Amino acid sequence: MEISPTIAGQIVRACDEAQRIVIISHRNPDADSIGSNLALRQLLESMGKNVISACVDIVPKELGFLPNVTTFQTSFDLNATDLMICVDAGSIPQTGFLDRQPEIFESKKPIINIDHHPSNHGYGSINLIIADAASTTLVIYNLFKLLGVIITPQIATCLLCGLYYDTGSFMHSNVCDEVYQTASELMSAGADFCSIVKNMYKNRSIEQLKTWGKILEGMKVTPNNVVVSGITQKELDACCASTVETSGIIDYLSTVKDAEFATLLVEDDKGSVRGSFRTRKNEINLSEMAGMFGGGGHKKASGFNLPGVLQKETVWTIKPE
Secondary structure, three states, X not given: OOOOHHHHHHHHHHHHHOOEEEEEEOOOOOHHHHHHHHHHHHHHHHOOOXXXXXXXXXXXXXXXXXXXXHHOEOOOOXXXXXXXXXXXXXXXXXXXXXXXXXXXXXXXXXXXXXXXXXXXXXXXXXXXXXXOXXXXXXXXXXXXXXXXXXOOHHHHHHHXXXXXXXXXXXXXXXXXXXXXXXXXXXXXXXXXXXXXXXXHHOOOOHHHHHHHHHHHHOOEEOOOOEEEEEEOHHHHHHOOOOHHHHOOHHHHHOOOOOOOEEEEEEEOOOOEEEEEEEOOOOOOOHHHHHHOOOOEEOOOEEEEEEEOOOOOOOOOOOOOO
């Protein structure tokens, strides 16, 4: 992976000049966004910086083992901020703060944008976007290597957690030699791989499994071989669950035999619907599809968020005997 020394130098200078830094993860955060956030936080705090980790939504329970994960804030004081770093957020709306604190992006405060989504067009003052990287944590790891940063076991665990998640446990098509090499180096640096696997994939709650069951029960395959399912806020309440418990199920929907792609619609308690797309086919570009709804992401994994609620419809067809 090639990281521009010029951009790396700009990032270093911006961090050196700032004392109060906010690192922003995207809404409905996943392991890559949270892992990237916490890895950067540990480095910046070791430099004596005052750092806040921010996200408009709560961190998934399965990531509770990561260091400092309980310190995330859902808002922050812009006036007490010198620098913002957005990680793994393909666009400004995906941070979730555009609605909650629009002044953030209207101010002249510098923003460092670190990401790996092809749909990211560079909304930061400084942009480090590697579109063919398997994860944002992989981008950050290579930035750290370029800068000669010492990778502690805690940083290594955060970085490996994001890499493991965004490659689908090293099973997605974005896995390459560099992914395995990086995973090996992070393991050598002390990453707690056993805790990552145990907490993320072998520690499901009853509420999450019930939620997955409801989504699988409602799954349909369209005449065009598109797998579709959804879950309303009322159904989530019946499972004693939140939108967090829907994380991960889209990958199972996309495994249906002969499916072109999978779509999952999730209603939340804030008056919006989150859509997720997944496919295993190389010829389908889901990023373009998500872009039609104001979203984005990767060619094979994308999503969007729209205001509204879900409404089920029943269609009856009369066929000749």
